[in-house]
Amino acid sequence: MEDSIIRDQASGRRIRPSAHLWSDDMTDDREVDRLLELALRGDRxxxxxxxxxxxxxxxxHPRHVLSDVISPALGSLETVSREDRATAAAIAIMLGSMRLATARVIERIAGWAPPRNEDGRRIVIFSGSGGFEMLQAEIMAAELECDGHEVRFGGGGVPSDEIEASVGAWSPDVLLLFASCPADIPGIRELIDTIRTIGACPDLQIAxxxxxxxxxxGLAEEIGADLWATDDPDLRAAILDDPARRAIPEQRTVGRGKRASRAA
Structure with a gap:
């Protein structure tokens, strides 16, 4: 079972974290590999x-352990899970280890989070109910706090109507939604549609x-999101640097036929 986690079954080479989450000049491979091995064994x-x-x-700043060690390791383990190269028990043990790792580092970096800076934004984050996406969202919440934003983290599996209520009550600048499973996309698209239709927070940016x-x-653009990126560092930068960006009706292609049929 261990080889199915940390080695590619076809080539026998060690699994490397997903390319969209890290690059060689940013990450120490040995630390990522060590974390993967400990997570596999559940050696708390x-x-x-x-x-x-x-x-x-x-x-x-210990936040680099989140971005340069834990995030790439989590990306690698998500790939293993998605490609069905480990048992459900092994995935559960690894996720338990990664939850411990994430909580440990977030606790240690609490003292490094600066006060909200003048360019900081009010951000509320929710995710799908999967273990990987919830951890990715929690890591993003911690990193955004370190960037000087005011962040509320709602976790995963929250019903859409309660997300809408939370947005209406707090009036954040940004609603950030995390998903790793294609099955989450219809719900995200519908949530975006509902928030735009109600218009309770007309200045809200949805990332x-x-x-x-x-x-x-192209998927994020097609479902009507205002902001997206191919990796977490770029998404964090966009949230800070591009607060005025909003979706335009022409970018939306997913779900148009469904809306038209209802209108008819």
Whole structure:
């Protein structure tokens, strides 16, 4: 079972994290590989030791452990799960390890989060109910806080009507939705439609992220999202640098026929 997790079954080479989540000049392969091995074994005691040592190596800011170690490892494990190269039990053990790793680092970086800067935005984040996308969204929430934004993280599996109510009550600048599963897309499209139709937050910017959008270029645009990117660092930069960007009706192609048939 271990080989199915950390080695490619066809070539025998070690699995590397998804290309859209990291690049060689940003990530230490050995640390990512070590995290993958510990996650596979479910070795929680040594995982804590490894994380504390990794955090100490990034003395300037331990957030880099999130972006350069945990995120690429999570991307690699998501690929293993999506390609059905591990048992359900193995995936559950790995996700448990990754939840521990994420919580450990977020706890350690709490003291590094700066006050909201003058360009900071109010952001609320929700995700699909899958374990990978919920962790990706939680990592993004922590990194956005480190960027100086005010962030609320709602987790995964929240009904659309409750997301709408949360948006209406808090009036955030950005609603960020994470998805890794294609089955989540119809619900996201419908949520975007409903928020736009109601018009309760006319200035709201809707951003999307997660593996399904990275794997399907153009999908975010087609469902009417205002903002998207192929990886998390670019999405974070866009949230800060492009607050005025909004979808235009012409970009929307998914669901047009359905709306037309209802109108008829």
């Amino acid at each position: 005691a040594n995982l804590r030791v490894f994380l504390d040592e990794a955090i100490d190596q990034w003395a300037d 999307v992220g997660g593996g399904v959008f990275a794997r399907a270029p």
